[in-house]
Amino acid sequence: MYNSPVLYDQSETIKEELTFNDKRRKHLIIYDQKAVSDIKQVLAKDSQEELEYEHFEIEKSVNLQDLRTLLYSQKIGTHLYIASDWDHAVTVFTEAVEAGFTEDEIQTIIYGPKRRYIYCMKCYNTSEINYDDEVQCTHCDAHMEVGPFFSKVRKGYIGYPFIPN
Amino acid sequence: MFKSTNLDMFTFPFTNFKNKTYRYSNDLVALGEDNVNFMKITPEYKVQIKHKREKLDKQPDVRYQSFPHTMEMQWEFVELLIDLAVDKYPEHFSIEKNGDQWTFSNHILEETETFIFGDESSISLEPYDMIGRHFHHDFMLMVNRDDNFYLEVAQESFAALFSPNWNLGMSFNEIHGPVPFVSRDGVELADRIRKFLLTIEPGAPRTRVNWNLMADRWDVNYETMDIWGPERHKVTKENAGKLVHLRVEEQWFIRMPRSNAILFVLDTQFLPLEDLVKRPEWLEITHFNLADIPDYMAEYKGMAPFLPQSVEYLKNLIDTIKVK
Numbered sequence: 001m002y003n004s005p006v007l008y009d010q011s012e013t014i015k016e017e018l019t020f021n022d023k024r025r026k027h028l029i030i031y032d033q034k035a036v037s038d039i040k041q042v043l044a045k046d047s048q049e050e051l052e053y054e055h056f057e058i059e060k061s062v063n064l065q066d067l068r069t070l071l072y073s074q075k076i077g078t079h080l081y082i083a084s085d086w087d088h089a090v091t092v093f094t095e096a097v098e099a100g101f102t103e104d105e106i107q108t109i110i111y112g113p114k115r116r117y118i119y120c121m122k123c124y125n126t127s128e129i130n131y132d133d134e135v136q137c138t139h140c141d142a143h144m145e146v147g148p149f150f151s152k153v154r155k156g157y158i159g160y161p162f163i164p165n
Numbered sequence: 166m167f168k169s170t171n172l173d174m175f176t177f178p179f180t181n182f183k184n185k186t187y188r189y190s191n192d193l194v195a196l197g198e199d200n201v202n203f204m205k206i207t208p209e210y211k212v213q214i215k216h217k218r219e220k221l222d223k224q225p226d227v228r229y230q231s232f233p234h235t236m237e238m239q240w241e242f243v244e245l246l247i248d249l250a251v252d253k254y255p256e257h258f259s260i261e262k263n264g265d266q267w268t269f270s271n272h273i274l275e276e277t278e279t280f281i282f283g284d285e286s287s288i289s290l291e292p293y294d295m296i297g298r299h300f301h302h303d304f305m306l307m308v309n310r311d312d313n314f315y316l317e318v319a320q321e322s323f324a325a326l327f328s329p330n331w332n333l334g335m336s337f338n339e340i341h342g343p344v345p346f347v348s349r350d351g352v353e354l355a356d357r358i359r360k361f362l363l364t365i366e367p368g369a370p371r372t373r374v375n376w377n378l379m380a381d382r383w384d385v386n387y388e389t390m391d392i393w394g395p396e397r398h399k400v401t402k403e404n405a406g407k408l409v410h411l412r413v414e415e416q417w418f419i420r421m422p423r424s425n426a427i428l429f430v431l432d433t434q435f436l437p438l439e440d441l442v443k444r445p446e447w448l449e450i451t452h453f454n455l456a457d458i459p460d461y462m463a464e465y466k467g468m469a470p471f472l473p474q475s476v477e478y479l480k481n482l483i484d485t486i487k488v489k
Contacts (some may be wrong), residue, residue, distance in 0.1 A: 121387045124226060124330060142391075149342050155333035161391040 006152050007093040009114040011122035013106045016038045018042050018050075021107070024079035027051060028070075030092050035083035048100040058084060062091050071099035090115075113128040117145070118146055119156035126156040168210040168410065169434050172444060174207045176415045176434060178376035179450045190457040199369055203302065203417045203430050209223060210273060213301035216383075217322040221298065229294050230329040231318040238424040239318060240283050244423070245428070246296050258299075271299050275329055293318050297453060305429040306421075307328075314339055314362060314427055323379055323433035324386035326467070331387055337362070367422035375414040378455075378468045378475060383435065384466070386465060399473035405478035406439030409471060411451065441458040442482060452479040 007013070018039070020027055031039045036057070047053055056070055074080075080101055082092045089108055096106060109162065115127040123140035134145050144159030151158070169175040207213075221228045231239070250258040261268040262282075267277045278295060281287040288295050297304050302440035303321040314337040319329035330341050341355035365371055367403055379385065380397045400408050417430040441448040456476050463469040 119331070121328065121331065121390070149339070151331060151333075151335065151339075154331065158331060158387065160387060162394065163391075165390045 004097045007090050013103050013108045018109050018123050021079045022139045025077035028054045028078050030056040030089045032084035080106045085112045086115050117156035118159040119154040120159045122161050167209045169436050170208050176413050177447055178374050178413050179454050194449040201252045202249050204249050219321040229320050230333040235317050240351045241423050242293045245294045303431040306426050306427045322383045328387045365420045370419040371416050373416050377412045377466050379410045379412045380471050381408040397470040400474045402474045402477040405475045409438050409475045
């Protein structure tokens with residue numbers, strides 16, 4: 001979809017640690033090697049007999065075919081938990097939205113740094129940024145102040161151009 | 166560039182603020198039956214259209230954006246604009262329909278547009294872009310979904326901190342994220358207006374008037390902030406009369422009957438401060454209101470760097486008239 005949710009560093013789906021949503025019938029947990037031990041611990045401690053759990057472990061890279069088969073086979077009432085590094089989380093999140101999951105049905109736990117992007121209002125390209133207030137576009141070199149607003153269509157924060165003194 | 170020369174057609178923004186000062190509020194009002202049609206041909210029509218088309222031709226990605234799935238709504242927009250234009254100005258616009266074969270004539274510009282209604286392959290531009298170029302307004306089409314409005318088509322040439330390219334696909338609340346105002350009961354102004362827009366029905370559009378001051382500039386979009394930002398500082402109390410313009414946006418909110426989208430129409434008009442002298446009452450009310458703008462509003466409107474100079478210019482102008 002043209003304005004479907006996207007995963008970005010302020011996404012409301014991002015949580016500090018995995019917490020099961022007890023209003024859902026089924027929990028689908030997709031995790032990579034960075035999250036393995038945490039996930040196994042949580043499952044051992046918090047899983048309840050009457051609820052259904054399904055896991056999908058990402059080993060080295062995501063097998064898209066398997067991931068899609070898994071996501072498309074889910075029924076209403078499934079809550080998705082993504083526990084991985086940023087790049088794996090973006091892949092899984094994007095595929096999940098494509099398969100029909102809404103932000104309310106996804107919880108994301110990121111291991112390691114989150115990626116941020118800025119949308120240059122001079123050349124309409126995105127560049128990866130850190131948490132500085134001012135940056136330079138990697139495409140056209142324009143100086144930009146990083147704005148607080150994010151576009152799901154452009155997949156970046158607004159970059160207000162300025163001429164440095 | 167242009168300014169309003171027929172002041173009877175200029176929408177003076179402070180008409181209702183003679184004895185009280187302007188503040189932000191949900192100030193949308195219903196329109197009388199004789200004022201539902203937003204079409205307005207002023208003496209500046211040709212200059213405005215020339216300016217608009219130049220912007221669209223030189224900066225197509227900046228000035229026009231749409232999603233591919235909007236074609237049906239775009240044709241609805243074409244029909245609406247033609248109907249309104251022909252209805253109000255039959256001497257300037259006409260339409261000939263032969264089945265789906267339509268010929269729209271703009272007699273002011275001596276142009277015709279021939280197309281098969283509903284078939285975008287029959288024209289070189291998108292339907293919305295094609296018909297919008299005959300009228301000086303800015304047009305934003307917002308689709309109603311999940312109790313919100315999403316910007317799906319926009320044609321704009323007189324922006325005030327708005328960008329079709331940036332705002333495409335955003336909800337009403339996302340577009341108005343920069344609006345900082347909160348009502349007395351703590352509800353964000355933008356959210357109150359969103360709820361109000363949900364109540365608008367076909368055939369009963371709403372209107373409001375927005376205003377700003379511009380320093381030697383006709384559009385202030387995000388793309389050119391690096392240029393117009395510093396230029397605001399060149400205004401002095403001596404040159405404010407020529408450089409600073411009262412910028413008025415007359416806005417219409419129209420419910421499209423077939424798509425249920427809201428069409429947001431802007432008629433942007435400009436009057437240099439020095440021309441306020443032609444209507445002494447306007448001059449006094451404008452001075453009264455500008456002198457009382459709180460800092461937070463001046464910052465939000467982008468006029469903080471030249472507001473004091475503008476107020477002083479107006480005060481001096483009023484004193485000069487009184488001496489005479």
